[in-house]
Amino acid sequence: MKILLTGSTGQVGYELERSLQGLGEVIAVDRGRMDLADLDQVRDVIRAVRPQLIVNPAAYTAVDKAESEPDLAHRINAEAPAVMAAEARALGAALVHYSTDYVFDGRMADARVESDAVGPLNVYGASKLAGERAIAASGVPHLILRTSWVYGMRGKNFLLTMLRLARERDELRIVDDQHGAPTWSRTIADTTALILAQARAGGQPWWEENGGIYHLSSQGRTTWCGFTAAILEEAGIDCKLVPITTDQYPLPAARPRYSALDSSRLQERFVRLPEWREALHLCLR
Numbered sequence: 001m002k003i004l005l006t007g008s009t010g011q012v013g014y015e016l017e018r019s020l021q022g023l024g025e026v027i028a029v030d031r032g033r034m035d036l037a038d039l040d041q042v043r044d045v046i047r048a049v050r051p052q053l054i055v056n057p058a059a060y061t062a063v064d065k066a067e068s069e070p071d072l073a074h075r076i077n078a079e080a081p082a083v084m085a086a087e088a089r090a091l092g093a094a095l096v097h098y099s100t101d102y103v104f105d106g107r108m109a110d111a112r113v114e115s116d117a118v119g120p121l122n123v124y125g126a127s128k129l130a131g132e133r134a135i136a137a138s139g140v141p142h143l144i145l146r147t148s149w150v151y152g153m154r155g156k157n158f159l160l161t162m163l164r165l166a167r168e169r170d171e172l173r174i175v176d177d178q179h180g181a182p183t184w185s186r187t188i189a190d191t192t193a194l195i196l197a198q199a200r201a202g203g204q205p206w207w208e209e210n211g212g213i214y215h216l217s218s219q220g221r222t223t224w225c226g227f228t229a230a231i232l233e234e235a236g237i238d239c240k241l242v243p244i245t246t247d248q249y250p251l252p253a254a255r256p257r258y259s260a261l262d263s264s265r266l267q268e269r270f271v272r273l274p275e276w277r278e279a280l281h282l283c284l285r
C-alpha cells in the first residue's frame, strides 16, 4: 500500500511516520513539498504520488493565532482536507484525518460521544469542524479520529511548555476549570496503525463497513492544572503550582470548559486506550 503522509514535522505526524512503516510504503511530505495553504499544490502532489491511502495529521493548530487568521486556518483545516478527499475519491483511495475536542462547546460535563451536538467556540474549532464535514460530504472512504490535548517529547505542546516554565519560574499559575484528556502523540499514531492493520487482516477494509468519526483520546480526565501537577510529579520538579480560573488567564480564543471525549466506540471496535496518567508516565520515562 502506498501511503501519503502529511505533517511529518508535527507531533502526531512524526510518530505516524514510524508507526505506519509496517503497513506499506510511507511517502511523507512536509510543508516545503506540499503546502496545505496552496490547494493547487495539494492536488498536484496527490496526482503525482497516486497513493492508496492519505493520512493527514497536518493542521493549523495555533488556537489563539487562528482568531486573527481565520481564512488561513479555514484553508488549511477545511479546504485542503476537502481537496484531499476529492482527489482520494477520484483515485479510489481512502483518507485518515484528525480532528479535535474543540469542535464541542464544552457546556456538558460528561464525556462527549461521536454523535453529540457540536458547537465550536473558536476559529480553530470551527475550521476543524468544517474539515470533518467536507470529508464526510465528499463520499470518500474515510476515518476521522477526534483527539484532545496532544502532547509528546517534540514539537510545541503543553507538556514541553510546562517543563520549560517550571525551570524558569518560581510558580506556575494554571487554569483549573477546563477539563479534558491529555493524549500522547504516540498513542494516537500507534492506534491509527493498529486500526489500519486490523482492517487489513480482517479482509474487508474497515472503511467499507465502519468509516466515519471515532473519538481517540486517553481515558480519564483532568484539568490543565491537574495535568501540570502530574507533569511536575513525574519529572521530579519542585515548583509552586497555583490553580486559577479561565478569567484569570485571558486569551484571544475561548476554550471549552468540558471537552473530554468518550472513546468507547473505538475501544469496543479496535483496541483499549491507556489512562492519561499511565501514558504520561510512559512518555516521560
Ligand SMILES: NC(=O)C1=CN([C@@H]2O[C@H](COP(=O)(O)OP(=O)(O)OC[C@H]3O[C@@H](n4cnc5c(N)ncnc54)[C@H](OP(=O)(O)O)[C@@H]3O)[C@@H](O)[C@H]2O)C=CC1
Pocket (backbone or CB within 6 Å): 006, 007, 008, 009, 010, 011, 012, 013, 030, 031, 034, 035, 036, 037, 056, 057, 058, 059, 060, 061, 076, 098, 099, 100, 101, 128, 146, 147, 148, 149, 150, 151, 155, 156
Ligand atoms: N495539538 C493538539 O493539542 C491537538 C491536535 N489535534 C489535531 O491532531 C492533528 C495533529 O496535530 P499535531 O501533530 O499536534 O499538530 P502540530 O501542531 O504538532 O503539527 C502540525 C503539522 O501540520 C503542519 N502544517 C501546518 N501548516 C501547514 C501547511 N500550510 N502546509 C503543510 N503542513 C502544514 C506543520 O508543519 P510545520 O512544521 O512546517 O509547521 C506540522 O507538521 C491535527 O489535525 C490537529 O488539529 C486534535 C486535538 C489536540
Ligand SMILES: Cc1cn([C@H]2C[C@H](O)[C@@H](COP(=O)(O)OP(=O)(O)O[C@H]3O[C@@H](C)C(=O)[C@@H](O)[C@H]3O)O2)c(=O)[nH]c1=O
Pocket (backbone or CB within 6 Å): 061, 062, 063, 064, 100, 101, 102, 147, 148, 149, 150, 157, 158, 161, 165, 172, 173, 174, 175, 178, 224, 249, 251, 255
Ligand atoms: C502557558 C499557560 C497556559 N495556561 C492555560 C491557557 C489555556 O487555557 C490552557 C491550555 O493552554 P494551551 O494554549 O497550550 O492549549 P491549547 O492551544 O488550547 O490546546 C489545544 O490545542 C488544540 C490544537 C487542540 O486541538 C486542543 O485539543 C487543545 O490541545 O492552559 C495557563 O493557565 N497558564 C500558563 O502558564
